[in-house]
Amino acid sequence: MTGGADPGRRRFLTRASLLAGLAVTAGPLAACTRTQPGTGAPRDDGGLLAELRRQGFVRVGFAGEAPYGFQDGGELAGEAPTLHREIFTALGVRELRSTLTEFGALIPGLLAGRFDVVSAGMSITPERCAKVLFSEPEFVSPTALMVRAGNPKGVGDLASCAATGATVGVLTAAVEASYAKAAGVPDDAVKTLARQQDGLDALLAGRIDAFALTAISLRWLARTNRDAAVEVTEPFVPVVGGVRQLGAGGAVFRSGATGLRDAFNRELLRITGAPDRFVELVGRYGFTDREVPPRTLRTADLCAG
Numbered sequence: 001m002t003g004g005a006d007p008g009r010r011r012f013l014t015r016a017s018l019l020a021g022l023a024v025t026a027g028p029l030a031a032c033t034r035t036q037p038g039t040g041a042p043r044d045d046g047g048l049l050a051e052l053r054r055q056g057f058v059r060v061g062f063a064g065e066a067p068y069g070f071q072d073g074g075e076l077a078g079e080a081p082t083l084h085r086e087i088f089t090a091l092g093v094r095e096l097r098s099t100l101t102e103f104g105a106l107i108p109g110l111l112a113g114r115f116d117v118v119s120a121g122m123s124i125t126p127e128r129c130a131k132v133l134f135s136e137p138e139f140v141s142p143t144a145l146m147v148r149a150g151n152p153k154g155v156g157d158l159a160s161c162a163a164t165g166a167t168v169g170v171l172t173a174a175v176e177a178s179y180a181k182a183a184g185v186p187d188d189a190v191k192t193l194a195r196q197q198d199g200l201d202a203l204l205a206g207r208i209d210a211f212a213l214t215a216i217s218l219r220w221l222a223r224t225n226r227d228a229a230v231e232v233t234e235p236f237v238p239v240v241g242g243v244r245q246l247g248a249g250g251a252v253f254r255s256g257a258t259g260l261r262d263a264f265n266r267e268l269l270r271i272t273g274a275p276d277r278f279v280e281l282v283g284r285y286g287f288t289d290r291e292v293p294p295r296t297l298r299t300a301d302l303c304a305g
Contacts, residue, residue, distance in 0.1 A: 049091060050259045052116070057095035058088050060119035061110060063103040065196065067220040067285035068121030068249070071100070079282045080119040083138055084251060086281060087267040104173035107132055110254055115266075117253035123175050128252075129303035133261050135268055137248035137293035137302070139282075143179060143233035144215035146203060146222065149229040153209045157236040158183035166209035167191060169199045176212040179238035179245060196221050200228060214247050220286050242305075248293055248302055 006210065021162045052058050062069035069078040075123035076098045085096055099115050106118045110132060124134045145155060145168075153166045161168050170176040171192045180190050191208050193199045199211035200221055211218070215235040222232055251268075253261045271277050275289040 016256045048116075048257055049093075049263050051089075052260070053092045056093065056259070057097045058093050058117060059097050059099065059115040060084060060117045061099045061101055061106050061115040062099055062118075063106060063120045064102065065114060065120065065217070066224070067287075069119050071236065077285075078121070079139065079285050080121045080249075080251065080286055082282050082285070083268070083271065084117065084119045086271065087264055090267045090270075091263055103171070107252065110252060116253070116257075116260075120252075122251040122252055123247060123249050124197065124299055124302040125175060126303055126305040127207040129299075131255070133253040133255055133257060134299050134303070135251040135253070135261060136265050136272075136299050138250050138268065138272070139216075139248070139287060139291045140214040140293045140297065141214040141247045141291055142237050143176065143245070143247060144218050144235045146200065146211040146218045146230050147209065147215070147233065148203060149231055151231065151233070155210050156233050158185060158212060158238060161185055161210055161212075162187075164209075169193050169202050169208035171199065171213065172198070174213070175245070175247075178240060180212060182240040183238065198227075200225055200230060203225070203230060206277055214284055216291060219292075223286065243305065246302075248299075249296060250299065254295060 027039050060081065064070050065075045067078050069076070069080045076096060080215065081096060081098070088094070088096065091141050096119070099109070101109050103120065106120055106122065107128065107152060109115060110118055121139065122128070124137065128134070145157070145161070147153065147155060153164050156178050158168065160276065161180070167189050168180050170180060170187050170193065172192050172194055177190055177192070181187070191202065193202060196213070196217065199208070199213070202208045203211050215232065222228070222230060250265060271281065272293055273295070276294045278292050279287065279289055
């Protein structure tokens, strides 16, 4: 998110208050508690997977951001739900019960117990790692810009946006805002948008000069708006504080869910360790072997910054 992400996806939490009234639940909530009695603290989660197996479903939160996690004809679709369904099925949990919410409300909703896993292709960042547990990377996707056809400003990355005075659109709670700031784009030249489609519409209306998001998200947006007079630049890797931002995303768990996270990782690495299998599962959403995370890319390093 990128897209509300990203693609990754890929977002900083800005308001922990976006909880009540934002979620649209596509499945009933489980009544079981996942905190230590009398304390409210996350419990040791060695038994959570067994609990999920007994009840037969896992509750997942998603943000309606294609191609990461969205509804297609009433069905939960996208990269993250597809991988997560495969993984949880292998773990003996066959059903994903989904809750749709705004991207910025996903982590607060997870921490409040509205769901067990965030299934939205969320970017792994140090700020988020301080609040939650991430799986190992599910995918990598560099950043790109969507611009009007012909690229009138001649921009190719965020540094060139800063140099030309371009106005840049980013999604609410998205990491791309921090990338733009690090590249020297002034705060008043960064416009926040709620949805991917809002970014494309703002671009066509001339309210922004470029829309920054993960390359995979922008390719999908262009694909689903084939008649729009826009184009997507070549991907680039932003740099923040001298560190390259690879745009890796993963599943998100509460801090106590180490047992569930570890079991999830074992199955995830079976998929990402076999690029053909990865593409077989999520190629329909525009993911290729270029989005397979390298074995050397670890969540612990991404969390360390």
